[in-house]
Amino acid sequence: MxxxxxxxxxxxxxxxxxxxxxxxxxxxxxxxxxxxxxxxxxxxxxxxxxxxxxxxxxxxxxxxxxxxxxxxxxxxxxxxxxxxxxxxxxxxxxxxxxxxxxxxxxxxxxxxxxxxxxxxxxxxxxxxxxxxxxxxxxxxxxxxxxxxxxxxxxxxxxxxxxxxxxxxxxxxxxxENQKVCLAGQSDIHSDILLVDGTWKASKGTRNAIAAVGWILVRAQSNTHEGSECVYAHSALQTEALAVSKGLAYARQYEVDSIIVKTGSSKLVQAS
Incomplete structure (x- = not known):
């Protein structure tokens, strides 16, 4: 009952x-x-x-x-x-x-x-x-x-x-209008690094406080994540810092092959 x-x-x-x-x-x-x-x-x-x-x-x-x-x-x-x-x-x-x-x-x-x-x-x-x-x-x-x-x-x-x-x-x-840009090579055993950066312009200062974050998805199904506050003068620089810090974070896990996923097509095209 x-x-x-x-x-x-x-x-x-x-x-x-x-x-x-x-x-x-x-x-x-x-x-x-x-x-x-x-x-x-x-x-x-x-x-x-x-x-x-x-x-x-x-x-x-x-x-x-x-x-x-x-x-x-x-x-x-x-x-x-x-x-x-x-x-x-x-x-x-x-x-x-x-x-x-x-x-x-x-x-x-x-x-x-x-x-x-x-x-x-x-x-x-x-x-x-x-x-x-x-x-x-x-x-x-x-x-x-x-x-x-x-x-x-x-x-x-x-x-x-x-x-x-x-x-x-x-x-x-x-x-339908979303763009997908690919660069480099990878295989099915590659680890995946998802990165993202958030930036907002501040009046009177060249560099503004921004936030970057990343998630590392290992091929063995293990997941690790991190975030950090940074100084940046543009949204593009913020996204680039997110990639850089995410890769530095992944290096400590001795990653051999990795796929980086970012929302910036300019970074992918420049790589």
């Missing part, structure tokens, strides 16, 4: 971490938190607090308004779920608690589409649209508002997909 409880607790923590870190509107995150924790001010809760006298759903006027009815059972909510791009049939989830249904559905979408799922945004947008349209005085205004929210939710989903595609194209373009 303890293991089951620990697993559920870890799953809940993972869900909330994904939600808070997700590319979702802050007000939507708070809305979901309240929904999952039964903290929304639905009419049933308001009646219990003696704030209102009637707890019937303002849409169907047949059942008491609470989370499950508002987002599932009400005829208009069910119609909206079927009409949106997700095509959800809420009748199939009749016996599942509302909070579990929301969490399970979001986890499923994250697993299928990745952390920046456009369907997650659409799912939350539809629920948000249903929620904010429960206050209008007339049913006609309610229907007009919710249809507008569904249309806006679909637009948000499309824009999210377009942004993700553009981002992927930019990343692919960067990868």
């Amino acid at each position: 303890k293991n089951v409880g620990a697993t559920r607790n870890n799953g809940s923590i993972t869900f909330w971490k994904k939600l808070w870190k997700g590319n979702i509107l802050p007000k939507w995150k708070m809305f979901l938190w309240k929904l999952v924790n039964n903290a929304l001010l639905v009419r049933r809760g308001l009646k219990r607090r003696n704030i209102i006298q009637d707890s019937l759903c303002v849409i169907c006027s047949q059942n008491e308004e609470f989370e499950k009815h508002l987002f599932w059972d009400c005829w208009l909510a069910a119609h909206i779920w079927k009409s949106c791009q997700l095509g959800i049939n809420t009748s199939s989830a009749f016996s599942i608690p509302m909070s579990s249904w929301v969490k399970n559905f979001l986890i499923f979408l994250w697993k299928e589409d990745g952390h920046e799922s456009s369907r997650v945004n659409l799912f939350i947008a539809v629920m948000w649209g249903i929620w904010i349209q429960t206050c209008p005085a007339t049913l006609l205004r309610w229907i007009q508002g919710i249809l507008k929210e569904v249309e806006q939710a679909n637009c948000v989903s499309k824009k999210h997909t377009q942004v993700r595609c553009i981002r992927q194209e930019v990343q692919q373009h960067r990868l």
Whole structure:
């Protein structure tokens, strides 16, 4: 029983971490938190607090308004779920608690589409649209508002997909434009030295404090690393110092053959 409880607790923590870190509107995150924790001010809760006298759903006027009815059972909510791009049939989830249904559905979408799922945004947008349209005085205004929210939710989903595609194209373009410069000879038994230098110009001084670092990966799978602060007057000199100090560091391990990997193509071309 303890293991089951620990697993559920870890799953809940993972869900909330994904939600808070997700590319979702802050007000939507708070809305979901309240929904999952039964903290929304639905009419049933308001009646219990003696704030209102009637707890019937303002849409169907047949059942008491609470989370499950508002987002599932009400005829208009069910119609909206079927009409949106997700095509959800809420009748199939009749016996599942509302909070579990929301969490399970979001986890499923994250697993299928990745952390920046456009369907997650659409799912939350539809629920948000249903929620904010429960206050209008007339049913006609309610229907007009919710249809507008569904249309806006679909637009948000499309824009999210377009942004993700553009981002992927930019990343692919960067990868295609990367330059790889090779110099010298090596074999499969060579050790690998990765070096990098960080430099920033300082006003009023010719030489600025820079940082260099290196990682030596031995053919025997042993790894050694080091770093040092240096003085340099340019980024190129900083990278050159990183190579120099990295090679000096590797010499103490009696390296016979080594591959040096640096981010400076000028150093490679000059070698």
